[in-house]
Amino acid sequence: MARIARFVRDDRPTIYHVMSRTALEGFPLQDIEKDHLMSIVARLSRFYFVDLLGFCLMGNHFHLVVRMYTEEAATDAEIVKRYRRQFGDDAVIMPHQLRDYRRRLVNLGAFMKDIKQGFTRYFNKHRNRKGFFWGDRFKSVIVQEGAxxxxLLAYVDLNPVRAGLVRKPExxxxxxxxxxxxxxxxxxxxDLDLGLKEWNEFDPKEIIRKYRRFVYETGAMDTGKGKQLDPELVKRERKKRYRLSRADVFRHRCRYFTDSGIIGSKEFVAEVFDGVKHLLDSKDERRFTPVGGVKGVYSMKRLAGAVGG
Incomplete structure (x- = not known):
C-alpha cells in the first residue's frame, strides 16, 4: 500500500502533534529510558527552531506537541549560536553549511529523525543489541492555536491517567x-502558550494554574476509553484551587488527535487543506468531521490511498 502523505506547512510557523510507537513488545521505555529520551528531546528542542508546547513519554510510545518555525527565523547568526551550543564553543560551522542547516533545523522530519535515531543508538548500546527500536514512521497532525x-495538550497530559499509572496528571x-x-x-x-492566549494571562504561575484546572475538568469527563480522574479528587481540587468558571466540556477521542491530518476550526482546516492537497494523489473533496464535545473544532482525516512521504 502506498504511504499516506504527511501534511506539512513550511511557509509559516505551524503546530504539530507527533506520536511515535516502539516496534518492541511490552513496555521497553522504563524510567531510565524515559529520562534519556527526555534529555534528547530537550537538547534537540534547543538546537532546532522549534517550541516545545507539550509532551508525554509512555512505556511504548511518546507524544510531542511542537511549533516548527520557518527558514526566516534561521538567520546565520542564530544558526551559528545554536551550532556552538550543540557541539561546543569551539565548534566551527563553514559558510557553505549554513544553507543546509537552515533547511534542516526547521524540518519536522529531521527533528523527529534525530530524536528517534539518537534514542535507538542509546538503547541498543545499553542493551547490547542491534536493530530497530521504533515501529512505523511517526504520525503527525497539524493543530490550530487556541481551543x-x-x-490536544489536555489529551496528551491525561495519557498516564487513562493508562492507570497515576491518579493526578501532574x-x-x-x-x-x-x-x-x-x-x-x-x-x-x-513554551507557556498552551493555547490560552485568549485568556490574556501573562503570569506563568497563573497560566499553569488555569491550564491545570482545564486538564482536571477535562479528565473528569467519562470518555468511554481508559480511566478518568477520580471525581472526588476533582471535587477537592476544584474546591481548593479553582474559580467558579468551568472549562468547556470535552470528551476526548483519541483518533482525532492521532489519526487526523488537521485539527482546528472549519475555516482553518479548509485553509490548510487547500495548501497541502497537492501532496495527495486523490481528487476527493474536503472532509470535515466535528470533534465530539468541543464546540467549533473540526478534524480532517488523511485520505486512504494517498501517496507521499
Whole structure:
C-alpha cells in the first residue's frame, strides 16, 4: 500500500502533534529510558527552531506537541549560536553549511529523525543489541492555536491517567504538566502558550494554574476509553484551587488527535487543506468531521490511498 502523505506547512510557523510507537513488545521505555529520551528531546528542542508546547513519554510510545518555525527565523547568526551550543564553543560551522542547516533545523522530519535515531543508538548500546527500536514512521497532525491546542495538550497530559499509572496528571514526571508542576518549567523547556492566549494571562504561575484546572475538568469527563480522574479528587481540587468558571466540556477521542491530518476550526482546516492537497494523489473533496464535545473544532482525516512521504 502506498504511504499516506504527511501534511506539512513550511511557509509559516505551524503546530504539530507527533506520536511515535516502539516496534518492541511490552513496555521497553522504563524510567531510565524515559529520562534519556527526555534529555534528547530537550537538547534537540534547543538546537532546532522549534517550541516545545507539550509532551508525554509512555512505556511504548511518546507524544510531542511542537511549533516548527520557518527558514526566516534561521538567520546565520542564530544558526551559528545554536551550532556552538550543540557541539561546543569551539565548534566551527563553514559558510557553505549554513544553507543546509537552515533547511534542516526547521524540518519536522529531521527533528523527529534525530530524536528517534539518537534514542535507538542509546538503547541498543545499553542493551547490547542491534536493530530497530521504533515501529512505523511517526504520525503527525497539524493543530490550530487556541481551543484546539489546549484540548490536544489536555489529551496528551491525561495519557498516564487513562493508562492507570497515576491518579493526578501532574504526578507523572514525563509529561508536560508534570514537568511544569514538579520543576517549575526548569530551563524554560516548555513554551507557556498552551493555547490560552485568549485568556490574556501573562503570569506563568497563573497560566499553569488555569491550564491545570482545564486538564482536571477535562479528565473528569467519562470518555468511554481508559480511566478518568477520580471525581472526588476533582471535587477537592476544584474546591481548593479553582474559580467558579468551568472549562468547556470535552470528551476526548483519541483518533482525532492521532489519526487526523488537521485539527482546528472549519475555516482553518479548509485553509490548510487547500495548501497541502497537492501532496495527495486523490481528487476527493474536503472532509470535515466535528470533534465530539468541543464546540467549533473540526478534524480532517488523511485520505486512504494517498501517496507521499
Amino acid at each position: 484546539s491546542l489546549v484540548n 504526578d507523572y514526571r514525563w509529561s508536560g504538566l508534570g514537568y511544569l508542576v514538579q520543576t517549575g518549567n526548569r530551563a524554560g523547556l516548555l
